[in-house]
Amino acid sequence: MxxxxxxxxxxxxxxxxxxxxxxxxxxxxxxxxxxxxxxxxxxxxxxxxxxxxxxxxxxxxxxxxxxxxxxxxxxxxxxxxxxxxxxxxxxxxxxxxxxxxxxxxxxxxxxxxxxxxxxxxxxxxxxxxxxxxxxxxxxxxxxxxxxxxxxxxxxxxxxxxxxxxxxxxxxxxxxxxxxxxxxxRIPARAAKIRLQRSWHWRSFIELKALPISLSGCVLAFSYGAITTFLSVYSNEIGLEAYASYFFMVFAAAILISRPFTGRVFDRLGEHVLVYPGIALFVIGMIGLSQVSQPGVFLLTGAIIGLGFGALLPSFQTIAVRASSSGNSGLATGTYFVLFDSGYALGSYVLGVIAAQSSYRTMYLTGGFIVALTYITYYTLHHRKQMKVTDKDVSTQTETADAAL
Structure with a gap:
């Protein structure tokens, strides 16, 4: 077809x-x-x-x-x-x-x-x-x-x-x-969906999208440090002339990776992208905390861009796929509420850490916090998915045995 x-x-x-x-x-x-x-x-x-x-x-x-x-x-x-x-x-x-x-x-x-x-x-x-x-x-x-x-x-x-x-x-x-x-041109929604109106708190949150949205929240917590403090950090380490190029390299990495990451997600599943994506983001953040040379500074931008470029669309797609039928809008809203909340909270908390210590310590801390995404993703999504798969396989085996 x-x-x-x-x-x-x-x-x-x-x-x-x-x-x-x-x-x-x-x-x-x-x-x-x-x-x-x-x-x-x-x-x-x-x-x-x-x-x-x-x-x-x-x-x-x-x-x-x-x-x-x-x-x-x-x-x-x-x-x-x-x-x-x-x-x-x-x-x-x-x-x-x-x-x-x-x-x-x-x-x-x-x-x-x-x-x-x-x-x-x-x-x-x-x-x-x-x-x-x-x-x-x-x-x-x-x-x-x-x-x-x-x-x-x-x-x-x-x-x-x-x-x-x-x-x-x-x-x-x-x-x-x-x-x-x-x-x-926007297709009209089914009438039965439009009639389901309630002001209960659950009508504002897609519960099935919450597990992956929490992983997105942890990711955004550290991402806020990049967009908020990079220009100040680059001035502190004497690389202010390269700050704008950092974002260009960051975007270029996302641009280059985006065509094949979407195909990999659809063909091989999310885990093939998420785990390497988290690893790249962590490596990039830790490298950024120790950088002193322009070339390495820009390289960390490319590494973080590759990781972020794999994670953001993957998490959003998982949220939409996990949602109930007809709730893609609610799932999208749920995901970005937690992502934006993590971004805002991270910008503030990591800023306090930088004020109490240094920007290098802040980015190092951010790298370790990104690593927590491994735990939230595996615990809240991957392991749950494996349990569902095992249950389906067990059901199919029992059905086959009964047929014999």
């Missing part, structure tokens, strides 16, 4: 929509601290608060959006999220007070949580059933590219122009995300 096409018009358009959402996110992530200090005369604590309220709002609305996606019109949920996200991008042009900025960041975080969860869940639905791993891998690649392109574009604009120009570009990227999102 001929395989269904992966790169359909709808899959491409939803991937591009997600790319521009995350472009906006990463541009503001690296430029708002400067805006708070220079334009609003805020403090270092204010910078942290601007980030925190955005992340918390996104975390809260991810499971709510996941529930809505499985019960209501996915097209309406996607459009609502993208429209809120775009309107908020426009409003940055009129901010002249820190309290107004905080309020805007809360609403913008809501729009981000809705848009990011909706695009991810819809991308899963546009991928053929037998190519889920490959499709989610390519989808997450667009997010990874935004992680590199966004900071570069944001810092370049901020250095060459004023914040008005920067926010105009953010508005343009948000508008493009809305255009490509609206171009996506």
């Amino acid at each position: 001929q395989k269904q096409a992966l790169w359909s018009r709808d899959f491409i358009s939803i991937c591009i929509s997600s790319f521009f959402v995350f472009m906006n996110f990463y541009i503001l992530a690296v430029t708002l601290p400067k805006f708070v200090v220079e334009e609003l005369h805020g403090s270092q604590a204010d910078i942290g608060l601007v980030t925190t309220v955005f992340v918390i709002a996104g975390i809260i609305f991810r499971p709510i959006t996941g529930k809505w996606l499985d019960e209501r019109s996915r097209k309406k949920i996607l459009f609502a999220g993208l429209i809120i996200f775009t309107i908020c991008s426009v409003l940055y042009l009129f901010i002249a007070d820190f309290n107004l900025l905080l309020a805007l960041r809360i609403v913008h975080g809501i729009g981000f949580g809705m848009a990011a969860t909706a695009t991810s869940a819809i991308a899963v639905d546009t991928v053929p059933l037998d190519r889920k791993g490959q499709g989610i891998g390519y989808f997450s690649l667009f997010m990874s590219l935004a992680m590199v392109v966004g900071p570069f574009v944001g810092l370049t604009i901020a250095a060459s122009y004023n914040f008005t120009v920067l926010f105009v570009w953010c508005t343009a990227f948000s508008f493009l995300s809305m255009v490509f999102g609206m171009m996506t």
Whole structure:
């Protein structure tokens, strides 16, 4: 039988929509601290608060959006999220007070949580059933590219122009995300799914996705140290000129590995990717904690990129496959709630460790914490999977014996 096409018009358009959402996110992530200090005369604590309220709002609305996606019109949920996200991008042009900025960041975080969860869940639905791993891998690649392109574009604009120009570009990227999102044809959900509405806490969480989501939380805990502190760390060890190249190498490793990791997942299963991926991430983090030469510094970026590139789409695919029928949106929301929570908590805790010791100690600690993913993955997912397989084999053997 001929395989269904992966790169359909709808899959491409939803991937591009997600790319521009995350472009906006990463541009503001690296430029708002400067805006708070220079334009609003805020403090270092204010910078942290601007980030925190955005992340918390996104975390809260991810499971709510996941529930809505499985019960209501996915097209309406996607459009609502993208429209809120775009309107908020426009409003940055009129901010002249820190309290107004905080309020805007809360609403913008809501729009981000809705848009990011909706695009991810819809991308899963546009991928053929037998190519889920490959499709989610390519989808997450667009997010990874935004992680590199966004900071570069944001810092370049901020250095060459004023914040008005920067926010105009953010508005343009948000508008493009809305255009490509609206171009996506989204199949209607079954009526019986949309009618199952409840406000019990279990209706916001896909319980079957929790085990692998907890592994994603542990992974994100250490990943936060890379995106949050790498520029400061590179300055401390005299490699500040190579910080931007680190992220380029990191993204290149993900880009190079992504085509074959998705195929390996679909053909050989998740374990072939997850265990080597964790090992690469641990080796890269420990190496980063000891680095002093530019070449080794960039090499650790490549190693971490290969590990992260194998793990992130694998964990998300496992979460979706483990979910109940029709609950892919809820599973996606559950996974990213825990991933984002780990990211936020890790950024704070590892930052405290760095303040009390050093950045080298922080990255070394981060490497050991990533190693804990081995334990959570094997205990919560792999071992449970083996028990199910053994039970199925035993049942089949008993059936065969009875037939004889």
